[in-house]
Amino acid sequence: MATERLGVGFIGSGFNTKFHMQGWAGVRDADILGVWSPNASHAADAAALARRLGVGEAKPYASITDLVADPAIDALWLCGPNHTRLANVEEIVDAIRRRTGKLKGIACEKPLARNVREARQILRLARSVGLNHGYLENQVFAPAVTQGRSIIWARGASLTGRPYLARAAEEHSGPHMPWFWQGTLQGGGVLNDMMCHSAELVRFLLTKPGARRSTLKPVRITGHIASLKWTRPEYVERLKGRMGADVDYAARPAEDFASVMIEFETAEGHRVLGEATTSWSYVGAGLRLSAELLGPEYSMSWNSLDSGLKLFFSREVKGESGEDLVEKQNAEMGLMPLVTDEAAAYGYVAEDRHFVQAFLNDEKPMLTWEDGLEVVKILMAAYMSAELGKSLEFPPDGLDGFVPAVARGKWKP
Numbered sequence: 001m002a003t004e005r006l007g008v009g010f011i012g013s014g015f016n017t018k019f020h021m022q023g024w025a026g027v028r029d030a031d032i033l034g035v036w037s038p039n040a041s042h043a044a045d046a047a048a049l050a051r052r053l054g055v056g057e058a059k060p061y062a063s064i065t066d067l068v069a070d071p072a073i074d075a076l077w078l079c080g081p082n083h084t085r086l087a088n089v090e091e092i093v094d095a096i097r098r099r100t101g102k103l104k105g106i107a108c109e110k111p112l113a114r115n116v117r118e119a120r121q122i123l124r125l126a127r128s129v130g131l132n133h134g135y136l137e138n139q140v141f142a143p144a145v146t147q148g149r150s151i152i153w154a155r156g157a158s159l160t161g162r163p164y165l166a167r168a169a170e171e172h173s174g175p176h177m178p179w180f181w182q183g184t185l186q187g188g189g190v191l192n193d194m195m196c197h198s199a200e201l202v203r204f205l206l207t208k209p210g211a212r213r214s215t216l217k218p219v220r221i222t223g224h225i226a227s228l229k230w231t232r233p234e235y236v237e238r239l240k241g242r243m244g245a246d247v248d249y250a251a252r253p254a255e256d257f258a259s260v261m262i263e264f265e266t267a268e269g270h271r272v273l274g275e276a277t278t279s280w281s282y283v284g285a286g287l288r289l290s291a292e293l294l295g296p297e298y299s300m301s302w303n304s305l306d307s308g309l310k311l312f313f314s315r316e317v318k319g320e321s322g323e324d325l326v327e328k329q330n331a332e333m334g335l336m337p338l339v340t341d342e343a344a345a346y347g348y349v350a351e352d353r354h355f356v357q358a359f360l361n362d363e364k365p366m367l368t369w370e371d372g373l374e375v376v377k378i379l380m381a382a383y384m385s386a387e388l389g390k391s392l393e394f395p396p397d398g399l400d401g402f403v404p405a406v407a408r409g410k411w412k413p
């Protein structure tokens, strides 16, 4: 049990940082004390949000180095865009190396990096200064997932045998900022952006609670990517209109649908399956997370839009569009689900609690950058499989140097 408090600084002040802040009221023993973002007024806004939420006396900082140098900051949450990850980690590690300051830990959002080479570099940097690192994957902390998994294994699997099939999907109508849509910045399309969640989730569900992650080895991968919606001429124009001229899906598209089948080998030598789909071409009420876990005499299923709370607005209610009912909301009329306390439902609260305690107690978190690297390897193998049009033994040859065509701006769907 921690006897001190962890002072936390955020890098990035966008959508994801604000989600963490919303959930922080449920996190003990830690205060959000700083924010750095290249746009000083955005950093100031995010710091003000933290203060308003009562989760710490946060202030904006002029640089990452300043955050590291402040003895009040014990840990960083890395929530910048994917293409800035490596440079962010380089600056942090450089500040530590020059003894500007010390950190108890660093937590990094998904995906750890855009390809295997970058991920290895990031991991090497953290190791070079002995930094305790954590990989932020909120979905494996979602209460529906953790409770469902633990009861399925305790009741069903213990009496009738281990689960053999896990399914996961994350679907919405498309990301909120231009850089996500640009393969050359983000590292890919929806496979890179959202399959990182689903790939880790199926693995988590299929792993016996308490057992090491290495007891389930990915051995074969089949990936598929497609552009179902956003290369249609009318949507190319809409996307450009919303995201700016640099997001041109007639010239440089990224996939808006991806599926992957991961065949795992268990410690006993059995094959079990993880099947996942992700899309930016799903138009429903809003973000839909779903998962299933199936075994010989049992099953579990979760759908985040089956929220239990529904609101109805008649056609006379023609209000402004917003995201007050659910993330990536698509409508404000008719029968709409409302996800109460999204930060808790999606796993942010339990996730941040876990990483705070790990850093305060100098313990290795449940998910580290080694796990982040392993996820990147699975994603890159899925892209490789999709490009070659065949299943691949995992890890395939050439994985370390592989950069998907989407990430090179060369993909032709």
Ligand SMILES: NC(=O)c1ccc[n+]([C@@H]2O[C@H](COP(=O)([O-])OP(=O)(O)OC[C@H]3O[C@@H](n4cnc5c(N)ncnc54)[C@H](O)[C@@H]3O)[C@@H](O)[C@H]2O)c1
Pocket: 011, 012, 013, 014, 015, 016, 017, 036, 037, 038, 039, 042, 079, 080, 081, 082, 084, 088, 109, 110, 111, 136, 137, 138, 177, 193
């Ligand atoms: N866990 C989840 O479900 C989830 C959800 C959304 C985003 N994410 C991840 O979180 C990260 C941030 O995504 P977001 O949705 O907040 O994006 P965003 O575009 O909303 O915010 C990004 C923030 O980073 C800042 N930034 C710009 N350049 C930077 C630089 N050089 N260094 C550091 N920060 C910089 C921007 O000013 C902005 O404040 C991404 O890696 C994304 O994949 C995770």
